Amino acid sequence: MPAASILPATAVLEMTGDCNHACIFCSCPWYAEQGICQTEMEISEWKELIEAYAKAGVINFCFTGGEALLKEGLAELIAFAAQVQARYIETVDGELKAWDAPPKLYLLSNGKAVTEEVLELCKTYNVALSLSLPGLETFEEHTRGGKDASHVLSLFRKAKEMGVTTTAGITVTAKNFHELQDTIALALIAGADRVLLNRFMPGGRGLANRELELTLEQVMEMPKLAEEILQKANRDGHIGTELPRCIVNPSDYEKLKVGTRCAAATDFFVVGPSGMLRVCNHSPIDLVQWRDFDTLRNHPYWRLFVHKAWTPKGCEGCSALGQTCDGGCREAAHVANGSPEAVDPVFRGASPIHFFYTSFTSK
Numbered sequence: 001m002p003a004a005s006i007l008p009a010t011a012v013l014e015m016t017g018d019c020n021h022a023c024i025f026c027s028c029p030w031y032a033e034q035g036i037c038q039t040e041m042e043i044s045e046w047k048e049l050i051e052a053y054a055k056a057g058v059i060n061f062c063f064t065g066g067e068a069l070l071k072e073g074l075a076e077l078i079a080f081a082a083q084v085q086a087r088y089i090e091t092v093d094g095e096l097k098a099w100d101a102p103p104k105l106y107l108l109s110n111g112k113a114v115t116e117e118v119l120e121l122c123k124t125y126n127v128a129l130s131l132s133l134p135g136l137e138t139f140e141e142h143t144r145g146g147k148d149a150s151h152v153l154s155l156f157r158k159a160k161e162m163g164v165t166t167t168a169g170i171t172v173t174a175k176n177f178h179e180l181q182d183t184i185a186l187a188l189i190a191g192a193d194r195v196l197l198n199r200f201m202p203g204g205r206g207l208a209n210r211e212l213e214l215t216l217e218q219v220m221e222m223p224k225l226a227e228e229i230l231q232k233a234n235r236d237g238h239i240g241t242e243l244p245r246c247i248v249n250p251s252d253y254e255k256l257k258v259g260t261r262c263a264a265a266t267d268f269f270v271v272g273p274s275g276m277l278r279v280c281n282h283s284p285i286d287l288v289q290w291r292d293f294d295t296l297r298n299h300p301y302w303r304l305f306v307h308k309a310w311t312p313k314g315c316e317g318c319s320a321l322g323q324t325c326d327g328g329c330r331e332a333a334h335v336a337n338g339s340p341e342a343v344d345p346v347f348r349g350a351s352p353i354h355f356f357y358t359s360f361t362s363k
C-alpha cells in the first residue's frame, strides 16, 4: 500500500513502563538488567502524537505498555483517538485513492485491571481487546502477579456478551508448552475471537529466564498443535513473532497465519513511554524522538530494517533469503547474539542453511 509518509501503517504505543504483573517472559527492554524507563509523556503529548501520525498515514493505533491501563488518562486518550481523522491511501481498481476516516484502535492488556467500564470503553470506541493468557496451570508462575487464568477467561466471556472483539495473546514457553492446546481451546471456548501466539524470545526480563526458550522441535511443533485446535474450533490464529522459512512452511496451515518476513519498520513501529521511536517492541534501540520521525529516512538502523539489507549468519547463499525469509527474528538475533545480522536464537546452535536443505529436499 502506498504511504502518506515514511511511517508504517501501524503504531504500537507503549503508554507506560509500569505493570501490575512481573511476567518472567516479558521482553520490554526497560526490564532488562541494564534497562531504564525514561520519563513518561503526558496524555496531552500522546494526543498531539496521535493527531500528527494519523495525518501522516498511521491508520492503526495499538495501546500497550507495560500495562496500558495503568496510564492515567488512557480512557480520555482512546476517546480522542477514536475521533481523529487518519489518512488512508489505497489502490482501488488500479487507481490510487485517498480518504480520511478514524483510525482502528487496539488495546493490549494482561487483564488484571480490566473492569466492566474498560469493556464498555472498548465497546463504545470499537477497540479490539487483546488479553494475555500465558498458560492455565502455569499462569501464576508466568505472570508473577496474576492469580489464575480464570479472570482472563471470564473477561473473554463478558466481552463476547458485550460484543467486544477479543484476541487471546499466548506467549509460548518451555514451561507452558505442554498445555498449549488446552490454553488455546479454553480461550476460544470462553469467547476469544482469535489467538495470537508468540514464541518466547530473550529480551527484557526474559533475558534472565532463558530456560523458557523452546527447543527447535517445540518451535516446529507449535504451529501444528495450534492449527489442530483452530481447525476444530473453526477460528483463526496468527503467530506474531516471525519464524524462519526453513523450519515452517506457512502454506501448510489454513487457520494459522505464520509470518516469515520481519515486519519491523515496514508494517509497524513502536513509540516508547518517553516518546522515542523503535523498529519493534523487541528492539532495545531508541532511534529518534517522535516529533523527528521524518529524520528516520536517514537513520542507519531504521534503514537496515526498511531495506532488509542483511545477511544473517548461517543463511549465506540461501535462495529464500530476502524472498520469503529474513532468517527469523532480527531483534531476537540482536538481543541474544549481539547483532541484527546474527543467527536467530531459535536455531539453538544448529545451522540455518542445514535446515534449509533438509526441509526443502525432504518435500
Ligand code: SF4
Pocket: 244, 245, 246, 247, 314, 315, 318, 319, 320, 321, 322, 325, 326, 327, 328, 352, 353, 354, 355, 356
Ligand atoms: S537458511 Fe536462513 S534465510 Fe534460508 S530459510 Fe533458513 S533462516 Fe531463512
Ligand code: SF4
Pocket: 240, 241, 242, 261, 262, 263, 264, 280, 281, 282, 328, 329, 330, 331, 332
Ligand atoms: S524484529 Fe522480530 S519480532 Fe520484530 S517484526 Fe522483526 S521478526 Fe518480528
